[in-house]
Amino acid sequence: MTGRLGLLAFRGSLPALVAAADPDAHVITFRGIAAEVAPTGGAAHRFEKMGAVIKELKRAGCDRIVMAGALARPPLEVTRLDFVTLTFAPKLMKALRTGDDGLLRAVISFFEGHGLQVVGAHEVVPSLVAAPGLLAGPAPDEAALADAARAGEILAALAPLDLGQGAVVAGGLCLGIETLQGTDAMLSAVAATDPERRPRARGVLVKLPKVGQDLRVDMPAIGPQTVAAAAEAGLGGIVIAAGQVLLLDRAALLAAAEAAGLFLYAREV
């Protein structure tokens, strides 16, 4: 009924998981972005030439794509832009000024305008996200759940501003709010908190998508290194949104949480 899946493969382990789940997927890679999967067409593409990407996907019989892996904003060489990409450039420039959400919305509408539906990696590989409940570690106590609730309130307050995928609360006090630098940077700052100012409670990291965040292309993620950073920051556990947060390297992630004695809990949303 549907055609073939196209896989735009960026950095990290995610593209290989998608490729393993759908071996028929047509893989596209890009110059300057070291992907861990080989391109089906044999050659890496340029971001400046999205016309060629769309042509190859169409020729391969694709009608939907997954964009998988980490992608810092690529430096574009304006002189190399092809016609298809050029027509998209004004929208892209405008979107760049409105934050990540605007940018990703523009990219999605670009592909969909060319007849390629955009789907999320978790729709191809359901084990990339969590079912509700305790995933690893000891069950959170009431104080930890109260801290998680307050962190959730903080993130909800920031959501309308296209901001806030993570927050740390301990004993009711906020120790960190994630900004541009990401979760690990926030956890480093928490770890550096003056011990005398820290409440007695160990604290909880909450990771949620923002309201209206497009989970097809921009899902919050945690991995083993998140657990290591949370343990380093002295936290008691991590709460994520069930179905809406990517679990990178799932087996190692759960093992790390068990080993560190941190709970990992997926909240129903």
Added chain:
Amino acid sequence: MTGRLGLLAFRGSLPALVAAADPDAHVITFRGIAAEVAPTGGAAHRFEKMGAVIKELKRAGCDRIVMAGALARPPLEVTRLDFVTLTFAPKLMKALRTGDDGLLRAVISFFEGHGLQVVGAHEVVPSLVAAPGLLAGPAPDEAALADAARAGEILAALAPLDLGQGAVVAGGLCLGIETLQGTDAMLSAVAATDPERRPRARGVLVKLPKVGQDLRVDMPAIGPQTVAAAAEAGLGGIVIAAGQVLLLDRAALLAAAEAAGLFLYAREV
């Protein structure tokens, strides 16, 4: 018409400024809090014995007090609590769980319950706060004002949660939100941002009181070291709320901003 001013002197230069502005003020100091002014009564008090503090202030003819200077939550020795302090303890314990605002509201109502009106240091020394307008440095451009407006929106969104006295925005992107660790810690985190992820705009620090924050006892503050940290973080300027942010060491603060080429702008509120 009014009686004498009592000055509860904590750490830093602020108590001396208040004492200089009102040489008739009756100064109270506390053990373990090295104040830069001498106690009028000759002896330092204990936090555990607030009954003695109130008695001394009353005997000196005080009907209002200023609490001036920095005060980390003092470790209380429960066995030393006097009766007056003991009666306050349950309220205090409850307030400690509701964040700084709740704590300070409880402290204010404690003193006012004993007939001592609580006034702000800036009411005694008006030059502690800024009149609206440019205080130092080059005038902010439109982009900087837009960044300041976005930082203001972020702080407004967090205010109902008793959170957020400071935020940094650059090119529309949020680089930092102040949490328990304070402004300097936030600016250190901004300084540590991966240069590749930073927008081209230098960015603006905005310091505002929270909505409902009681400015008599808990005013946001900036000083020369805030300017140094902002410069270290690569920012273009600082925006504060006129009349609602303490200017610590005003002359040195303005000189530091001029020297660093940072604007310091007080926004009308």
